[in-house]
Amino acid sequence: MSSRLLPRDIGILGYGSTQYVKKTQKPLITELAEAGRAALASAGLKKSDIDGIAIGAFELPPDNTVTTAEQLGLSPSWAYLTTGGGAGPVASVIQAIRAIEAGQATTVLCVAGDVYDVDGLFKLLDNFGDALTSYGTPHGFGGANGLFGIVQRKHMETYGTRREDLGRISVDQRANARANPAALLRGPMTIDDYLNARMIADPIRLFDCVLPCAGAEAVIVGALDRAPAGKGVRVLSGYEQHNHPAGEISPLRGGWELFRDRLYDDAGLGPKDMQFVQAYDDYPIMAAIQIEDLGFCEKGEVGPFLGANTMTFDGSFPLNTGGGQLSCGQCGAGGGMIGLTEAVRQLRHEGEGRQVPNATRGLVSGYGMIGYGHGLSTSSVILERAS
Incomplete structure (x- = not known):
């Protein structure tokens, strides 16, 4: 793949995290919402400024990015669901920048998280994909x-x-x-x-x-001239x-x-x-x-x-x-x-x-x-x- 420079006027405007806990009764949507809310506050923006959303979460299905946007009260013109596991959230920022560059969105919330414990992790891995389900788990x-x-x-x-x-x-x-x-x-x-x-x-x-735990992380991607003074990240x-x-x-x-x-x-x-x-x-x-x-x-x-x-x-x-x-x-x-x-x-x-x-x-x-x-x-x- 040939190099194609990322635009230098688009970057990260804010970030947010939830408190990590070993076990929680909170649903995943709450963790994602709390991380997103913290990121908006960090960026000095409002929820209404968001017109793009990217999500990374193993436990999201059968919901997806669009149904999550519905629950968050967002109306995005661009929606992206990560596919690369722990590589997906970083990749989602690259994809968000490209979407803004192409005019598909102006301000994107990139959020990732899950709500499981040790037992939940084991269940997830047993059904992580057909290769493990069919050829890994049956053989120990x-x-x-x-x-x-x-x-x-x-x-x-x-x-x-x-x-x-x-x-x-x-x-x-x-x-x-x-x-x-x-x-x-x-x-x-x-x-x-x-x-x-x-x-x-x-x-x-x-x-x-x-240690498997529950929590979420988020960043806001948009035009750097909208970042709080001295706080933009290119x-x-x-x-x-x-x-x-x-x-x-x-x-x-x-x-x-x-x-x-x-x-x-x-x-x-x-x-x-x-x-x-x-x-x-x-x-x-x-x-x-x-x-x-x-x-x-x-x-x-x-x-x-x-x-x-x-x-x-x-x-x-x-x-x-x-x-x-x-x-x-x-x-x-x-x-x-x-x-x-x-x-x-x-x-x-x-x-x-x-x-x-x-x-x-x-x-x-x-x-x-x-x-x-x-x-x-x-x-x-x-x-x-x-x-």
């Missing part, structure tokens, strides 16, 4: 832990990656989460805590896994890629490697120019693979890279500055947007106790949609403080 598919345990073991044996290296991600992100009152897991964690945690699916242990570049590498079981790479060069070229920047990274972190190994595939280190060198850097918000390589899903929790499809809202928070300099000093640009990466033996979808955007 134990969910994502087993799948990514294989990926992690393969990476360790292929490149010599150590659990101590991957543990740096969990430990430093927990340090970030301690400055985030919205994170569900804020207790202290040491590398020994990580290494000695309960085994889940060898070599995956407890602190390699996300999307310099963005791409998505699905089912790469095609047919490979338990791959140690993803679609990021296909669009990485275009992503940086379009932005006129490189990996060293990123002041933070918000990477989809369903497991530390997948955050590590994104670090490699997005060019922050060579393939197979992520172990030494992690050992040489600190991933805290004030460290040498700020990663998932709010704690990421590993410490905040994973609210289903909303896990694909938590990095985006955190990035916008950082670029608006609203990070409070976890603010990256003088942050002006960063990268957000999405990943998701488990297929037969591998995740199918990837996405990334590079963002910049518009002022």
